[in-house]
Amino acid sequence: MTVTICTWNINSVRLREPIVLDLLRQEAPDILCLQETKSPVDKIPVEGFAALGYTHMVARGQKGYNGVAILSRLPIEDAGQIDFCNKGDARHVAARMADGTLIHNLYIPAGGDEPDREVNEKFGHKLDFLTELRDRFREGRPQRAILVGDLNIAPREDDVWSHKQLLKVVSHTPIEVEHLGNAQEAGGWVDVTRQDIPEGQLYSWWSYRAKDWDAADRGRRLDHVWATPDLASGAGGSRILRAARGWEKPSDHVPVFASFTL
DNA sequence: ATGGTAGGTCCCCTA
Numbered sequence: 001m002t003v004t005i006c007t008w009n010i011n012s013v014r015l016r017e018p019i020v021l022d023l024l025r026q027e028a029p030d031i032l033c034l035q036e037t038k039s040p041v042d043k044i045p046v047e048g049f050a051a052l053g054y055t056h057m058v059a060r061g062q063k064g065y066n067g068v069a070i071l072s073r074l075p076i077e078d079a080g081q082i083d084f085c086n087k088g089d090a091r092h093v094a095a096r097m098a099d100g101t102l103i104h105n106l107y108i109p110a111g112g113d114e115p116d117r118e119v120n121e122k123f124g125h126k127l128d129f130l131t132e133l134r135d136r137f138r139e140g141r142p143q144r145a146i147l148v149g150d151l152n153i154a155p156r157e158d159d160v161w162s163h164k165q166l167l168k169v170v171s172h173t174p175i176e177v178e179h180l181g182n183a184q185e186a187g188g189w190v191d192v193t194r195q196d197i198p199e200g201q202l203y204s205w206w207s208y209r210a211k212d213w214d215a216a217d218r219g220r221r222l223d224h225v226w227a228t229p230d231l232a233s234g235a236g237g238s239r240i241l242r243a244a245r246g247w248e249k250p251s252d253h254v255p256v257f258a259s260f261t262l
Numbered sequence: 263a264t265g266g267t268a269g270g271t272c273c274c275c276t277a
Contacts, residue, residue, distance in 0.1 A: 011277080012269055036277080038270065064270045065277095110277055122276095152277095208267040208277090252268080252277085 003074070003260050004029045004237070005103070007148035007223055008244075009205075009253035013037040013069065017045045019247050023255060024052045027241070030074050035107040035150045037067030044069060060090035068105045068149070070095045076103070082136065084129045091129075099262050101231070102142070106133075106149035115173045123170065126152070130179035137187030146260065147189060147226040150253065153180045156194070158201050159221035171220055189226040192258045196238035204240050205253045213245060225258040234261035 006029035010016050013034055024032065032054070037044060041061045049057070049071050058078045059069035067090045070076065079094035079102060091107045109129055112122030155177045157163040166172040184191070193202070203219025210216045227235055237259035244254040 015269070036269095038276095064275080112276095209265080211266085 001262055003031065003097075003101075003262050004257060005031045005033065005146060005148060005225065005260065006255045006257045007033045007035070007105070007150075007225060008255040009035040009107070009150040009223060009251060011036050011251040011253070012039070013044055013067070014039050016249065016251060017048060019244070019249065019251075021048050021052065022247070023241075023244070024049065024054060024071075027255070027257070029257060030072065031076070031103065032071045033103070033105040033148045034069045034071070035067070035105065037061055037069050038064060039067055041069075058093055058095040060093045062088075062090045066090045066107060068093045068107055070103060070105050074098070079103075084132050085125060087125075097262070100144055101260075101262055102145040104145065104147040104149070106147060106151065108133075108150065108152045110152050111170045111176070113170060115168060115170050115175070126170075127175065127179055130176075130183050134179070134183040134186045137183060137189075142187050142189075142228050144230055145187075145228045146231060147187075148224065148256075150222055151180060151224045152222050153177060154220040154222055155180055156221075158199075159203070161201070161203070161218040161220070166220075171222060184226065187226075188228060190229055190232035190235075192225045192227050192232055192235045193221075193238045193240075193256060195232060196236060196258070202240065203242075204256050206245055208252050223253055223256045225256055227258075227260065231260055231262070235259065 111126035117124030204223040206213035
């Protein structure tokens with residue numbers, strides 16, 4: 001069976017319920033992983049999602065910040081969350097599919113503006129989060145697993161509009177790229193998007209602050225789909241729905257898709 | 263070098 005998964009930082013699931021419904025109607029992924037839902041779980045507008053067939057949800061939330069949710073039209077069960085850095089943040093949740101496949105939905109801290117942990121504790125938090133992620137994957141190498149989410153790092157030169165101009169900008173600094181690479185390597189994770197689309201500029205986020213995001217095209221690839229090698233070998237169909245950045249009341253991130261043979 | 267936009271909450275935080 002082929003399963004299509006989509007990841008999308010929605011920047012408030014309540015405000016953007018209409019475009020979530022649009023995405024589900026137009027693209028009909030089997031599973032949609034959302035980040036930055038910014039909502040307690042019991043206030044996520046699930047009725048409309050269920051009416052379109054997405055009757056399963058595994059989620060974590062808090063009042064004003066963070067929040068992750070996995071919507072599915074296939075049965076999933078709650079596989080728990082990891083409280084990275086012991087802060088009580090809703091930045092991770094996992095779901096298990098009927099065949100045993102584990103799906104991790106992650107929202108890695110943005111890290112603030114200054115890429116120096118001595119003066120910016122948010123940057124330190126981001127690096128510590130990534131180190132903890134690495135250590136968890138070192139403890140037990142994941143199998144039959146998919147990891148998606150807003151990782152808030154654009155690792156490759158062609159994942160940003162200007163490698164040179166972003167080297168000291170949080171999301172593309174060498175230390176962040178190194179930390180992300182260590183976590184990826186520790187778990188044996190394959191970057192499915194780049195396995196499918198190995199060449200060329202690829203972005204999933206454009207700032208709200210640009211005058212004309214489309215014309216300027218100063219994007220970054222912050223949203224990722226990873227899989228363990230056993231699943232990556234049967235993966236394909238990766239794409240990034242750039243058009244969603246131009247939708248009514250858009251998120252600053254767009255949906256990223258991949259399909260898996262399970 | 264700077265400020266630009268967006269969302270949520272309770273007047274300022276985060277991205």
